[in-house]
Amino acid sequence: MIGSKGMLGKDLMGVLPSSFPDDEVIGWDIEDIDIQKEEDTATQIEKLQPHIVIHVAAYTDVDGCELDEEKAFAVNAEGTKHITLAASRCRAKVVYLSTDYIFDGNKREPYLENDLPSPLNVYGRSKLKGEQYIQEWMKDALIIRTQWLYGSYGKNFVTSILQQATEKKVLSIVNDQVGSPTYTADLAKAISILIGVDARGIFHVANSDLCSWYIFGQAVLKLSGLDKVRVIPISSKEFGRPAVRPSYSVLDCQKLKKETGLTLRPWTEALKNYLNTYRLRISREGR
Ligand SMILES: NC(=O)c1ccc[n+]([C@@H]2O[C@H](COP(=O)([O-])OP(=O)(O)OC[C@H]3O[C@@H](n4cnc5c(N)ncnc54)[C@H](OP(=O)(O)O)[C@@H]3O)[C@@H](O)[C@H]2O)c1
Numbered sequence: 001m002i003g004s005k006g007m008l009g010k011d012l013m014g015v016l017p018s019s020f021p022d023d024e025v026i027g028w029d030i031e032d033i034d035i036q037k038e039e040d041t042a043t044q045i046e047k048l049q050p051h052i053v054i055h056v057a058a059y060t061d062v063d064g065c066e067l068d069e070e071k072a073f074a075v076n077a078e079g080t081k082h083i084t085l086a087a088s089r090c091r092a093k094v095v096y097l098s099t100d101y102i103f104d105g106n107k108r109e110p111y112l113e114n115d116l117p118s119p120l121n122v123y124g125r126s127k128l129k130g131e132q133y134i135q136e137w138m139k140d141a142l143i144i145r146t147q148w149l150y151g152s153y154g155k156n157f158v159t160s161i162l163q164q165a166t167e168k169k170v171l172s173i174v175n176d177q178v179g180s181p182t183y184t185a186d187l188a189k190a191i192s193i194l195i196g197v198d199a200r201g202i203f204h205v206a207n208s209d210l211c212s213w214y215i216f217g218q219a220v221l222k223l224s225g226l227d228k229v230r231v232i233p234i235s236s237k238e239f240g241r242p243a244v245r246p247s248y249s250v251l252d253c254q255k256l257k258k259e260t261g262l263t264l265r266p267w268t269e270a271l272k273n274y275l276n277t278y279r280l281r282i283s284r285e286g287r
Contacts, residue, residue, distance in 0.1 A: 003057030005029035010153040011188035019192040035079030045086035053087045054095045065123035066243040072126040080130030100147035102128040105246025113202040121243035143202045151184030161220045175214035175233035180206040183270035204251035207267040
């Protein structure tokens with residue numbers, strides 16, 4: 001796996017060895033392989049001769065991508081091409097993680113796998129280019145689009161809200177973007193199931209039900225007993241981030257259900273589970 005030290009990568013490193021006990025799972029991150037470098041990427045992958053390359057490495061800072069388009073495309077698009085070319089020479093299947101931000105949000109109902117992409121920002125365009133390279137070079141690859149990730153490793157929306165709640169009495173949260181918050185632990189299990197059934201093509205995978213960031217933030221505070229913190233809904237324009245986000249990017253996950261029988265639990269349930277794990281970790285660490 002490439003991107004093994006990221007938020008999703010760490011959960012996958014936990015799930016995959018028990019899902020595939022007969023296989024060896026090897027994790028690489030930027031210090032082992034820089035996917036921007038074509039030759040190094042090719043040498044490393046070809047030396048290993050893997051059966052599957054799970055590619056979850058990316059430049060994921062959406063606003064950073066907007067300010068550094070060159071890096072966004074070098075990592076997310078060209079990096080993906082380098083991995084795909086090397087993997088195809090080893091006849092290894094690539095599993096690639098993509099994003100809801102390849103859609104513009106105008107559909108206003110859940111996006112299907114074959115809906116036309118039309119990204120609004122550089123991150124979305126660079127990830128879509130990655131998808132296109134894979135589709136051009138590999139027939140049996142698996143592309144999994146997901147969204148609004150949070151998990152036990154690294155900074156994310158939930159940890160940011162909890163941190164801000166210790167510093168401020170009033171938080172302003174965007175209320176005009178709708179999606180499905182997705183727990184990386186649930187996503188990691190779904191990915192391992194898709195790999196287990198040798199799924200190919202594009203799949204949408206996210207926790208069920210939808211909300212705005214404002215509703216998500218309120219739920220984080222309520223479930224953490226921080227109801228006293230006031231939350232003000234604001235528009236994306238007022239928030240003023242460099243990258244435009246789709247106002248609606250809910251993913252239709254019916255194909256996942258049809259092919260594996262799996263539906264990810266509602267985001268509220270996943271969030272409760274995550275916060276319980278988070279509290280346990282904090283108390284163990286004596287914070
Ligand atoms: N986070 C989300 O909400 C979200 C939503 C939809 C889709 N996705 C996709 O899901 C996947 C996993 O996301 P995530 O949030 O777990 O990402 P993440 O935490 O940012 O992890 C990505 C990992 O890739 C590494 N990386 C960056 N540039 C690299 C390079 N040139 N060569 C090798 N490794 C490199 C990063 O290292 P450094 O940290 O040192 O840079 C990091 O360890 C990505 O493909 C992302 O596009 C994420």
